[in-house]
Amino acid sequence: xxxxxxxxxxxxxxxxxxxxxxxxxxxxxxxxxxxxxxxxxxxxxxxxxxxxxxxxxxxxxxxxxxxxxxxxxxxxxxxxxxxxxxxxxxxxxxxxxxxxxxxxxxxxxxxxxxxxxxxxxxxxxxxxxxxxxxxxxxxxxxxxxxxxxxxxxxxxxxxxxxxxxxxxxxxxxxxxxxxxxxxxxxxxxxxxxxxxxxxxxxxxxxxxxxxxxxxxxxxxxxxxxxxxxxxxxxxxxxxxxxxxxxxxxxx
Amino acid sequence: xxxxxxxxxxxxxxxxxxxxxxxxxxxxxxxxxxxxxxxxxxxxxxxxxxxxxxxxxxxxxxxxxxxxxxxxxxxxxxxxxxxxxxxxxxxxxxxxxxxxxxxxxxxxxxxxxxxxxxxxxxxxxxxxxxxxxxxxxxxxxxxxxxxxxxxxxxxxxxxxxxxxxxxxxxxxxxxxxxxxxxxxxxxxxxxxxxxxxxxxxxxxxxxxxxxxxxxxxxxxxxxxxxxxxxxxxxxxxxxxxxxxxxxxxxxxxxxxxxxxxxxxxxxxxxxxxxxxxxxxxxxxxxxxxxxxxxxxxxxxxxxxxxxxxxxxxxxxxxxxxxxxxxxxxxxxxxxxxxxxxxxxxxxxxxxxxxxxxxxxxxxxxxxxxxxxxxxxxxxxxxxxxxxxxxxxxxxxxxxxxxxxxxxxxxxxxxxxxxxxxxx
Numbered sequence: 001x002x003x004x005x006x007x008x009x010x011x012x013x014x015x016x017x018x019x020x021x022x023x024x025x026x027x028x029x030x031x032x033x034x035x036x037x038x039x040x041x042x043x044x045x046x047x048x049x050x051x052x053x054x055x056x057x058x059x060x061x062x063x064x065x066x067x068x069x070x071x072x073x074x075x076x077x078x079x080x081x082x083x084x085x086x087x088x089x090x091x092x093x094x095x096x097x098x099x100x101x102x103x104x105x106x107x108x109x110x111x112x113x114x115x116x117x118x119x120x121x122x123x124x125x126x127x128x129x130x131x132x133x134x135x136x137x138x139x140x141x142x143x144x145x146x147x148x149x150x151x152x153x154x155x156x157x158x159x160x161x162x163x164x165x166x167x168x169x170x171x172x173x174x175x176x177x178x179x180x181x182x183x184x185x186x187x188x189x190x191x192x193x194x195x196x197x198x199x200x201x202x203x204x205x206x207x208x209x210x211x212x213x214x215x216x217x218x219x220x221x222x223x224x225x226x227x228x229x230x231x232x233x234x235x236x237x238x239x240x241x242x243x244x245x246x247x248x249x250x251x
Numbered sequence: 252x253x254x255x256x257x258x259x260x261x262x263x264x265x266x267x268x269x270x271x272x273x274x275x276x277x278x279x280x281x282x283x284x285x286x287x288x289x290x291x292x293x294x295x296x297x298x299x300x301x302x303x304x305x306x307x308x309x310x311x312x313x314x315x316x317x318x319x320x321x322x323x324x325x326x327x328x329x330x331x332x333x334x335x336x337x338x339x340x341x342x343x344x345x346x347x348x349x350x351x352x353x354x355x356x357x358x359x360x361x362x363x364x365x366x367x368x369x370x371x372x373x374x375x376x377x378x379x380x381x382x383x384x385x386x387x388x389x390x391x392x393x394x395x396x397x398x399x400x401x402x403x404x405x406x407x408x409x410x411x412x413x414x415x416x417x418x419x420x421x422x423x424x425x426x427x428x429x430x431x432x433x434x435x436x437x438x439x440x441x442x443x444x445x446x447x448x449x450x451x452x453x454x455x456x457x458x459x460x461x462x463x464x465x466x467x468x469x470x471x472x473x474x475x476x477x478x479x480x481x482x483x484x485x486x487x488x489x490x491x492x493x494x495x496x497x498x499x500x501x502x503x504x505x506x507x508x509x510x511x512x513x514x515x516x517x518x519x520x521x522x523x524x525x526x527x528x529x530x531x532x533x534x535x536x537x538x539x540x541x542x543x544x545x546x547x548x549x550x551x552x553x554x555x556x557x558x559x560x561x562x563x564x565x566x567x568x569x570x571x572x573x574x575x576x577x578x579x580x581x582x583x584x585x586x587x588x589x590x591x592x593x594x595x596x597x598x599x600x601x602x603x604x605x606x607x608x609x610x611x612x613x614x615x616x617x618x619x620x621x622x623x624x625x626x627x628x629x630x631x632x633x634x635x636x637x638x639x640x641x642x643x644x645x646x647x648x649x650x651x652x653x654x655x656x657x658x659x660x661x662x663x664x665x666x667x668x669x670x671x672x673x674x
Contacts (some may be wrong), residue, residue, distance in 0.1 A: 043414060043547040044532060046423040047269040047430070053413050053423075066544040091267055091531040096545030117269035118534070125531075143270040145433070147277065150270075165271065 005211040007249040008035035008196055010088070010220030012052060013069035014059040015041070016231040024227055025076055027238040029083060031245025035196075035216060036076060037115065040069040040089040047090075047117045051221050055228065066093055070109040077110025086139065088115040091125070099126045100133075107134035115163055117141045121154055128159075139163050139196070144184045155191035161215065164188045165199040177209045185213045204247040211250070219248050252568055253496055254454070258447030261572065263564035266446040268534045272426065275433035280448040282353045287455065296348055300459065303377065304334050304344065308460075310467040310625070315595040323476055323618035325611060327592075328464055330487065331601060331631030335370045338460060338487045338629045343370035343439055345456030347378050350437035357381045357436040361425040363390055363418035363483070364556035364603060365397025366630055367441030372406035374439075382406040385424040387417040390555050396634050415549060418559045422533055442484025443563035446534030450489075450564055457490020464625060465494045476622030477502035477614065480629065481606040482577070483519070483556050485563035487629035496574060504614070505566060506606040508552035509579035519550035521562040522570045522577035532560075537567040553582035553638060554602035556630075578613075580606040586642055588612060589632060601630030602638065 009028045015021055025036055041056035041064060048056070073085060087106050094102045094116055106114065113136050119127050121140035128138040141163045142154055154162065166181050188195050197210050198218025207217045223241060230237035258264050266276060286292040300306040309332065313325040330338040347358060358380045362368030368384035375382035384401055388410045391398055401408050414420035422445070429438040443453040468475055478495060480488035482505035492503045510518030513525075521527045521538045526548060530539035540548040540560040552558040562570075569575040580588075588608035592598045600608050604627065611626045618624060632639065640648040658665065 042545075044419060044423050046426045046533065047271070049427070050413060057414055060546065092539075092541065092545035092547075094545075095531045095536075096528065096541055097543070118267050118531070120267065120270070120273070123265065123267075141270055143273075145274045146270050147274055150273065154270075 003250065004032060005207050005248065005250045006216035007033045007207075007245060008037055008086070008198070008216045008218045009033040009223055009245060010037040010039060010218065012039045012041060012055045012059060012224060013072045014062070014064045015055040015224070015227065016058065018068070018072050020227070020231060020234060020237070021072065022075060023234055023238055024223065024241055026079075027241035028223065028245050029080055031242035032249030032251045033083075033245050035084040035086060037086045037088050037218065037220070038069070038073055038076070040066060040087060040093055042090040042093055044092075045090060049221065051224050051228065055224055066097075070105055073109040073111060084112050085110055086113040086115055087111045091116055091119045094119065094127065095125055100130050103127070103130035103134045103136065107136055111136055113137040113139050113161065115139045115141065121157060121159070137161060141165055142188050144180070148187070151187050152190070155188055155193060157191070159193050161196060162188050162193045163196045163198070163218065164214070166197055167199045177206055182213060201248070204250065207248045208250065217248060252565065252572065252574070253493070255447060255451050255565070260450070260565040260568035263535070263537045263568045264447060264450060265536050266534065267531050267536060268446050269430070271430040272446070272534070275429060276446055276448065278353070279437070282349060283448050283452050286349055286352055292348070292352060296345060299344055299348070300341070304340050305332060306459065307463045307467070308332050310464060311598070313592070313596045313598075316592065319595060320612055320615035322616040322620065323622050323624040324620065325615060326473065326623050326625045327596070327598060328460065328491070328625055328627045329598070330460055331604065331628050335366070335373050336631050336633060337366040337370065337601065338457060338490065339367040339370035339441060340373065341459055341490065342441065342453050342456040342486060343367060343374045346437065346439040346452070347371065347374040347380060350439070351378055351380065353437065355380070355435055355437040357383070357432070358439055359383045359385065359425050359428050359436055360439040360441060361385045361418065361421035362441065363387070363421070363558060364554065364601075365390065365394035365401070365634065366556060366601075368401050368406070368408070369397050369404075371439050371441070372401040372404035375406065376404040383409055383428070385409050385411050385421040385428070387411050387415070387421050389416045390418065390421070393638065394555055394634065395637060415547070418555070419533065419547060419561075426534070442486045443489045443565060444484045444533070444535055444537065444561060450535070453486050454489045454493055454565065457486050458493040460487065460490045460627065461492060461494040464491065468623075473623045474621060475501050475625060476618045477504055477624040478627070479504045479506060479607040479611050479624065480627040481506045481557060481603050482522075482562060482566060483508070483559050483603065484561070485566040487627055489563060489565055491627045492575065496569065503575045504610055505570070505575055505577045506580045506610040507577055508554060508557035508606060509581040509584070510551040510553075511582055516549040517551050518579065519552045519558050519560065520579045521560070522567070523579040535561075535564050537564040538562050538570075553585060554606070556601070556603040557606065578610050580609045584609040586639070589639060590643070598628065599632040600628050601632045602635050604629045605632070
């Protein structure tokens with residue numbers, strides 16, 4: 001297969017600094033990323049593994065505010081007017097300032113969609129509605145362990161996109177893509193939603209296996225790992241990120 | 252508001268979790284609802300409560316405290332006499348027994364003070380289940396005696412080094428483990444909080460405390476004026492209050508950790524503090540100590556068991572409705588209460604429970620002598636010796652620790668060690 005694979009890549013806002021995170025974003029786009037998923041650090045990211053939690057804790061220890069994260073997103077939006085930007089975070093940061101208020105600010109910063117895994121799609125505190133009002137989409141997260149009736153309900157709820165977590169558990173471990181993964185993806189798509197597939201995607205081989213089944217392949221921890229390792233050597237960081245993004249997006 | 256409607260107590264509660272946790276929660280809810288109507292399950296639990304936990308626990312009349320404080324008759328529910336030293340065993344045993352019926356072989360739990368971890372470790376040892384306890388690194392340090400005991404029961408204590416390294420981080424870590432391993436694993440959450448069905452389930456297993464109080468008071472014609480319990484997450488409080496929620500004449504009072512003062516980061520007061528707000532965290536909607544963005548604020552309390560940024564949703568709802576009053580007790584006042592009840596009644600309160608004792612000391616005078624106020628001593632204070640000793644006998648304690656370290660480093664038997672002075 002020689003076609004480019006659509007890639008959604010994940011970054012923690014402000015990690016390790018705003019400037020280095022910005023360099024990383026540039027390197028991702030250069031490497032073929034079509035969508036940037038920007039995580040706003042939360043003090044208790046219970047769906048994330050140790051790698052991303054450590055990154056979030058580090059950023060928050062500088063007294064990093066939601067406003068700083070949104071300013072970072074604005075900067076990305078100005079630099080990359082055509083890239084799709086999704087905001088990933090947790091319910092607390094959305095609910096505390098008021099869902100309507102948060103969505104308005106996110107849209108103003110240039111966000112196109114929201115991924116908030118702990119606001120359930122059928123009890124989302126008005127997230128879907130407020131996304132719509134502000135020209136964004138709410139992207140719920142499906143998991144392979146979902147009971148079939150619940151998954152069916154999600155698939156038929158009219159969401160334009162659904163994020164399919166391809167493995168039970170948390171971010172950061174490698175996932176094997178087998179028959180049951182593909183069957184799960186079919187179910188997620190069954191109501192007509194487009195599907196982003198990720199969780200534990202580290203190699204081009206995995207991306208290729210997934211590519212034809214999803215709208216875009218999602219990779220997160222693999223980049224956070226590179227950033228964590230190379231934060232004192234920005235040139236190497238950029239180079240490795242671009243190479244990895246190229247590998248995953250098949251260019 | 253005696254139980255939830257679809258997981259909600261008024262506006263609080265819910266099941267705010269990522270979909271990965273939805274199935275284990277839904278399965279748990281179904282199993283809980285089934286077994287709470289199953290006679291064989293309830294009978295087995297009852298026998299364990301009687302013969303292993305040591306129920307019923309005494310309702311003790313405290314004559315000297317009554318005399319010294321003036322006003323109400325002071326009673327203490329000696330829940331700390333339950334096996335493993337606190338009320339936590341009521342819930343841990345109930346959930347472990349339920350998990351066994353569900354076919355789970357592995358148990359995980361979070362712990363703050365260590366009392367819930369200890370209770371879960373003991374329940375697992377008794378029922379033949381494997382046990383891993385997540386505990387914040389800071390709590391591991393300040394509650395070493397409980398860590399040692401958990402290991403004796405055969406549990407693995409996993410220190411949590413992420414985030415603030417306390418109870419809330421242990422909850423996150425346990426949720427992660429559960430998300431990945433729920434097929435063979437049950438997560439025994441220790442307080443009446445978290446996503447549904449935990450608040451209902453924990454209250455039901457803890458309500459044995461309140462039911463006994465109700466029976467004991469009826470047998471002895473005790474007229475209750477008020478009931479007092481400490482509130483961290485609130486499992487002892489909601490279990491103690493549960494049968495009395497609709498008995499309007501009885502005041503129900505929750506004592507929160509006032510820490511060292513009213514400032515941000517100085518306490519763990521979710522119902523009394525101005526820094527608290529409605530929020531969604533760790534799977535439920537309730538009152539939390541959060542900043543304007545929604546980030547968890549640091550908390551502070553001398554008692555590890557109350558050092559948590561959220562409060563059970565049912566208690567939050569009952570507080571908002573005015574049915575439960577909340578008060579805030581400083582570290583200093585809790586220590587004074589430990590000393591007061593130890594010296595005058597021969598009863599050693601855990602630092603957590605001493606917050607309820609201190610609140611009772613403040614309000615006793617408001618009542619006529621024919622009325623009783625009942626303090627729930629949810630745990631006993633043996634575990635706190637590393638915290639209370641430096642306060643009550645600092646120089647002797649320091650000498651002891653130095654001598655003990657020297658002895659261990661030189662690999663000496665206790666009989667050959669240096670005399671600590673005095674004799």
